[in-house]
Amino acid sequence: MARAVYIIDGSRTPFLKARSGPGPFTPVDLAVQCGRPLLARQPFAPDRFDQVILGCVNVIADEMNPARVAALRLGMGERMVAFTMQINCGSGMQSIDTAYRYIREGHADLILAGGAEALSHAPLVWPQQGVLWFAGLATAKTLAAKIAAALRVRPSYFKPVIGLERGLTDPVTELNMGQTAEKVGHLFGITRAQADEYAAESHRRLARAQAEGWLKGEVETAFARDGKFYDHDDGVRPDSTAESLAKLRPVFERPWGQVTAGNSSQITDGASWVILASEDAVAKHGLSPKAVILDSQWSALDPSIMGLGPVLSATALLKRNNFALQDVETWELNEAFAAQVLGCLAAWQDERFCREVLGLDGAAGSIDRARLNVDGGAISLGHPVGTSGNRIVLHLVNAMKRLGTRRGVATECIGGGLGGAMLIEAV
Secondary structure (H helix, E strand, O other): OOOOEEEEEEEEOOOEEOOOOOOOOOHHHHHHHHHHHHHHOOOOOHHHOOEEEEEOOOOOHHHOOHHHHHHHHOOOOOOOEEEEEOEOEOHHHHHHHHHHHHHHOOOOOEEEEEEEEEHHHOOEEOOHHHHHHHHHHHHOOOHHHHHHHHHOOOHHHHOOEEHHHHHOEOOOOOOEHHHHHHHHHHHOOOOHHHHHHHHHHHHHHHHHHHHHOOOOOOEOOEEOOOOOEEOOOOOOOOOOOHHHHOOOOEOOOOOOOOOEOOOEOOOEEEEEEEEEEEHHHHHHHOOOOOEEEEEEEEEEOOHHHHHHHHHHHHHHHHHHOOOOHHHOOEEEEOOOEHHHHHHHHHHHHOHHHHHHOOOOOOOOOOOOHHHEOEOEOHHHHOOOHHHHHHHHHHHHHHHHHHHOOOEEEEEEEEOOOEEEEEEEEEO
């Protein structure tokens, strides 16, 4: 029989906006910063875990398999099995889902699952023609051949390609993620004013959560090697309004596009961990679960409309468990773009889409905005790609506890045309 899988605890770093260069922390640094206090407050030793799973998309050269590097730096012992996974924006949620399935099937009892990403450390990539020129120069055998190879140089060979820009571009459709959001917004008639108002609301909600201290049990202070410390998500702009955001120019489809820097998620560094345990581990270590994972779902669709991934995955998840949208009291839908979130909400209310794409008898209905992303989201705090799926599950559990709600769904769109969703019940 499938075993119950509990979420015991979790923590994350502040999400730090990428600015002029590499930030103070690498992916492993971030994982260690929030992992140390999390493990220190547990009633069992760090080496009691069965394994460590970490989502990370932009792995840097000095930290191959960052899950293993982080586990060793966290003092979890040389015998700790640890592996890194990559499914673009879903990596942090996939780490939880993989751990959930290991425990559910009886292959493990205690797993540390997380996500870590330092987008500010994304590399500059040498142009392919430049690589070929260097290869020709290096393999030339004689002095004459080397001189001939050297003379074939072109200035363009020394102009690096921004790796992050290519990473956020779908290789099949050749659309960047912002362009896919433009397409979703166009399909469902999302206006610029609606997107800007949604973005401003995200900032207001995060600012309120910070002011009220609702994130204190979730966000751990991160200490850099130069002595500076970081104790809050620093991308929030409490003074944002729809009117001020309306002044920004479109970024991806000029001049008529709807998606701007102000109504998109921010490029950010951050890490998050969640501890999952079986019922046996709960009893053995005297743990107090916060929630139980009921089910999960991954779905796929046309990469050019990847932003609708949450609609497919969450609908299939709820349908399998005999729930309607309205049966879910708290939602975390990752805010890749305001137009994308609003497009998902519109899709659930579109009768034709629900019939032809989701296989429903009619429109699925609406989600009360008071239940959705109650403390803001990636537009106001950022979207460290490999981390976000982990963060929304962690925050969903904490928000449900604060609000006294029973049932929640965390869901996200995933670059490449995927969607993930997880159904959580409070304990």
